[in-house]
Amino acid sequence: MSMATDNTQQIPTAGEYYQQGAPTPPAPPTAPGGSSFQKPPRRERRGFAGTVGVALLAAVLASGGTYAVTQLTDTGAPSTTASASTTTQNQGTSPTVVQGNATAPDWTAVAKAVSPSVVSIDVTTQQGSGAGSGVILDNNGHVLTNNHVVGDATGNGAIAVTLADGRTFEATIVGTDPSTDLAVIKLASAPSDLTPISLGDSTVLKVGDPVMAVGNPLGLSGTVTTGIVSALNRPVSTSEASPSPNGQTSTDTVVTNAIQTSAAINPGNSGGALVNAQGELIGINSSIASLGGSQGSQSGNIGIGFAIPVKEAQSIADQLIKTGQAQHAFLGVSAKDTTVKDGAAQRAGAQIASVSDGTPAAAAGLKTGDVIIAVDGQPIDSSTALVAQIRAMTAGDKATVTLIRDGARQDVQVTLAVKPATAN
Structure with a gap:
């Protein structure tokens, strides 16, 4: 999908990442309506906004923090709130936990299997x-993480990876891959x-x-937290500012x-x-929502976090x-x-402003003025949602685009x- 105007509704913000040893900043003022758009401080500057329903929330990149070594300990005590679970050893990967009661998972067993x-990445x-976190992909030492965790180390930085056992x-x-905020690193002299x-x-x-989320929040390695899937296919848009070779600042849009x-x-x-x-x-945890705050401030969890689905993350990792x-x-x-207008109702959608020649859209007969309201049955209620849905797919995929043209619905295959290198 062309990104030339995919960012029509971007609300760019800027901030500094949380640095090691930095003091906790004072509570910042809020914007009109009680919300502000901000990112945690760190060494590079980035800005972005995430749209959740009718509210605009900042999807704060969940990276950075002071480093402290904290390891999980296995006391051997059974869970008091969950039925018995069993662990199945897999060939070459972490064990799979078979829960005795799906409504009351044994998180102790899950933490032991996954940790x-x-x-932890420094x-x-x-x-x-x-600091940030990562997951081990294979026995060769490949680790999947976010681009905003390690991207600054390209060419002039050092990366240290600490395993759960402290090595x-x-x-x-x-x-x-800045456009998906994913990166792969590799351990030097990876252990067997x-x-x-x-x-x-x-x-x-x-x-x-x-x-369950597992990672290195605020430098506290081996931390686990639990919750539920609150929503799926939530379009979250961020803007990453990064230096380019010519000394100028370029912006990569992550949707x-x-x-x-x-x-x-x-x-x-x-x-x-x-x-x-x-x-x-x-999923790969990547960002958090924040209410209140302003540029340069730091906010923590408010119960709304975002993760990149593993289907997309695995595809990008394999290519990298x-x-x-x-x-x-x-x-x-x-x-x-x-x-x-959709029948007797009104609905939000993404209206096509232009169609580039020689593209899949042109070949399928999409026209300027068409309003896309779904892709493969997934509702599209904004231009950001359209970008997010297309980016979650793979080149060569066939998709059904549901649109409204001249007041009538129709499906277009x-x-x-593959996105050209010159496309925005």
């Missing part, structure tokens, strides 16, 4: 230092006893499913069709695991490991927010292409 597959550059290894960047995480299926998630969760996510959780009750990876780069699906339209 060895989640790492990044040091000339501009400062920060620390140097790491290098394999590849980064790594525990890659078991991958789940984010496409079968349901609102209300129990989940995610995110999993929203109530599991507590705080700065430093970025790149960590969101797992289901079986201990399988279903193979080639160091990732390809993205492309529709070939620019769009803007609108409302349209589109085959997505």
Whole structure:
């Protein structure tokens, strides 16, 4: 999908990431209406906004923080609130937990199974230092994390990865993908006893499913928090400002069709695991919502966090490991927010402002003025939602675009292409 005007409704904000040793800043003033749009401080500047229903919330990149070594301990005591669970050993990946009672998961068993597959990441550059999280992908030492956790270390920084047992290894960047905020790093001299995480299926998630977040919030490694899937396919838009080789500042737009969760996510959780009750990876924690605050301030969890679904994360990670780069699906339209009459009702949608020649949209017969209201049955209520849905797909995928043209609904079949390097 062309990104030329995909960012029509962006609300850019700016802030500094939380740096190691930095004091806790005072509570900042709120914007009109009681909300403010802000990011946690860190060494680089980034800004973004996430749209949740009719409220505009900042999806604060959950990265950075002071570093402290805190390890989980296994007391061997059974859960007092859950029925007995069993653990199935998998070949080459973390164990799968078989819950005795799906309505009362044994989180002790899940934490024990997953924690060895989640790492703490410390990044040091000339501009400062920060911390985040990551998940072990394979026995070769590949670790999946967020681009905003390690991106600053490209070319001039040092990355240290600490395993759950306290061992620390140097790491290098394999590849980064700013547009999805994902990156893969690799341990130098990776040990032979790594525990890659078991991958789940984010496409079968349901609102209300129990989940656990595992990571390194505020430098507290090995931290686990639990909650539920609060929403699915939640479009979250962020803007990342990063220096370019010519010394200018470039902006990469991150639009995610995110999993929203109530599991507590705080700065430093970025790149960590969101797992289901079986201990399988279903998402990469990436951002949090914040109410109140202003530029340069730091806010913590308010019960609204966002994770990149594992289906998208795995696809990007596989490409980064193979080639160091990732390809993205492309529709070939620019769009803007609108409302349209749908029968006797009004509904929000993404109105096509232009269709680029030679693109999948043009080949499928999409026209300027069409209002897209769904893609593969997933409601589209804004231009950001359209971008998020397309970016969650893969080049070559066939999609059904539901639109309203001249007051009538119709379905159009589109085959997505690879996004050209020159497309915005």
